[in-house]
Amino acid sequence: MRGRFAPSPTGVLHVGNLRTALLAWLFARSPGSSFLVRVEDLDVGRVRPGFAERQLADMALLGLDWDGEVVWQSARTGLYEDALSALPVYECFCTRAEIAEAASAAHGPVGAYPGTCRGLSVAERDARRVERAPALRVDAGGAVVSFVDRVLGSQSGFVDDFVVRRNDGAFAYNLAVVVDDGAQGIEEVVRGADLVDSTPRQIWLGRALGLPELSYAHVPLVLGPDGRRLAKRHGDVTLRDVPADAALAWMAASLGLSGSTPRELLAGFDAASVSREPTTFDGVR
Numbered sequence: 001m002r003g004r005f006a007p008s009p010t011g012v013l014h015v016g017n018l019r020t021a022l023l024a025w026l027f028a029r030s031p032g033s034s035f036l037v038r039v040e041d042l043d044v045g046r047v048r049p050g051f052a053e054r055q056l057a058d059m060a061l062l063g064l065d066w067d068g069e070v071v072w073q074s075a076r077t078g079l080y081e082d083a084l085s086a087l088p089v090y091e092c093f094c095t096r097a098e099i100a101e102a103a104s105a106a107h108g109p110v111g112a113y114p115g116t117c118r119g120l121s122v123a124e125r126d127a128r129r130v131e132r133a134p135a136l137r138v139d140a141g142g143a144v145v146s147f148v149d150r151v152l153g154s155q156s157g158f159v160d161d162f163v164v165r166r167n168d169g170a171f172a173y174n175l176a177v178v179v180d181d182g183a184q185g186i187e188e189v190v191r192g193a194d195l196v197d198s199t200p201r202q203i204w205l206g207r208a209l210g211l212p213e214l215s216y217a218h219v220p221l222v223l224g225p226d227g228r229r230l231a232k233r234h235g236d237v238t239l240r241d242v243p244a245d246a247a248l249a250w251m252a253a254s255l256g257l258s259g260s261t262p263r264e265l266l267a268g269f270d271a272a273s274v275s276r277e278p279t280t281f282d283g284v285r
Contacts (some may be wrong), residue, residue: 016222
């Protein structure tokens, strides 16, 4: 099934990120499908110049290839605007502190938006708009979405009224990723297990927009020796410090595969055998 890898250019990819990219590539290439790359660069407050190019270079250095041109989200805002106009949305004027306070007092899933602004009158919205610009939230109606993950098994989640456009005018991650996956004909999303909680929201959005349903595979994260998610604090874990061939050898061993290139790994790859357990990175040998 057609797959993709979609990094955000907010930093250099470490071996954990690259292992997820490799898995996404293996999931797509093993049945002979296309593999696409998309740069998710909408969050201008966190995106840093040059990181996207370094990320693409590191993927190529590892031996990963992709089909067609790389897509940049920042060039696709018209698509997101069109999708937004087709959704049931309402203005939200809540600050993060107000949301946290209201959510703690509400009945429902922990952290879910309690719908504070859903029932505001026209006059109330007009008055609040003078004080601050609103975000836009979908009116999800408290839906519960269930799906089967190819790695983690059966999953389900409550869909609250989540933000699809921020109060600074930026389109939210969940909206952009769903629109892009639909526009690019993505059939399966392979990504880190830390993103599984966003999947019910994205499935709900896809249904609301009339898009084909996708298959999902959330792969376990790579941890450092201290048992925490691999990050800069664990030292030199990028291809600037670890040779690409040694990094690929470690990834292959962690997946129970043998081969010196991604193409060679395909022969032994079985999506059904991907472990549900995190992998610990303690350096390359």
